[in-house]
Amino acid sequence: MKKKKRFKKFFNSFSTIVTKATGTPWAFIIAFLVILIWGITGPIFNFSDTWQLVINTGTTIITFLMVFVIQHSQNKDTKAIQLKLNELIAANSDASNRVVSIEDLTDEELEVIKKFYSQLATSAKKDNNVFSTHSLDEAKQNAERKHKIKLNYSTKKQQNEK
Secondary structure, three states, rough: HHHHHHHHHHHHHHHHHHHHHHHHHHHHHHHHHHHHHHHHOOOOOOOOHHHHHHHHHHHHHHHHHHHHHHHHHHHHHHHHHHHHHHHHHOOOOOOOOOOOHHHHHHHHHHHHHHHHHHHHHHHOOOOOOOOOOOOOHHHHHHHHHHHHHHHHHHHHHHHHOO
């Protein structure tokens, strides 16, 4: 169990360092120079199959390994961002706590919520008031309030007609 923890810690540190290093202009320049040197040496090796195999194999191996390193860093960054957003949502009394950990929902569930927020934006635009509703809960309360007002209006209208 300790070996597993040590490996995870090592891989976490390693992926952070590699991701930061490969995202620099120097990493690009080095990669560009490798390709340039390979291209220049083509005539020396008569553009042989071995010459082509060297670059193909090297780039394939590096790409294959980098996918896992970068994905690990991306997962870690995404988790950190989600936790920060969850903290902001939880700390804001106007925000709906229903959207905390929303990243765990299915694509279909996310699409339903996206449609809701799109309708909310359209409604705010029509009302010319982008601050009319802040959260799912507040929107639900506003919808219920509007429905009650509408019912009261309809009831009064019917009573007046009698």
